[in-house]
């Protein structure tokens with residue numbers, strides 16, 4: 001899958017290929033339809049003092065999106081395939097992506 005990543009401790013980001021994460025029993029796979037660039041992403045891109053303090057490359061960035069649930073883990077009961085999903089989190093998860101797919105923990 002494609003992902004936007006901060007690959008090195010310098011200004012800029014790169015479009016990279018990443019392996020699809022393995023689905024766990026508590027996971028939801030979301031096909032991303034739209035994503036956004038927020039102020040946090042700009043800080044990371046610019047590699048300002050905040051980013052240099054908070055971000056440890058390599059890191060896949062992006063944490064605001066809308067998409068469709070395409071797969072759910074066997075333990076997930078509150079989310080169904082075909083539902084719309086969105087996120088606007090304050091921090092990215094290690095396995096999250098803002099491009100073709102993302103996962104999030106779902107309460108069972």
Ligand SMILES: [Zn+2]
Pocket residue numbers: 038039040041063064089090
């Ligand atoms: Zn944000």
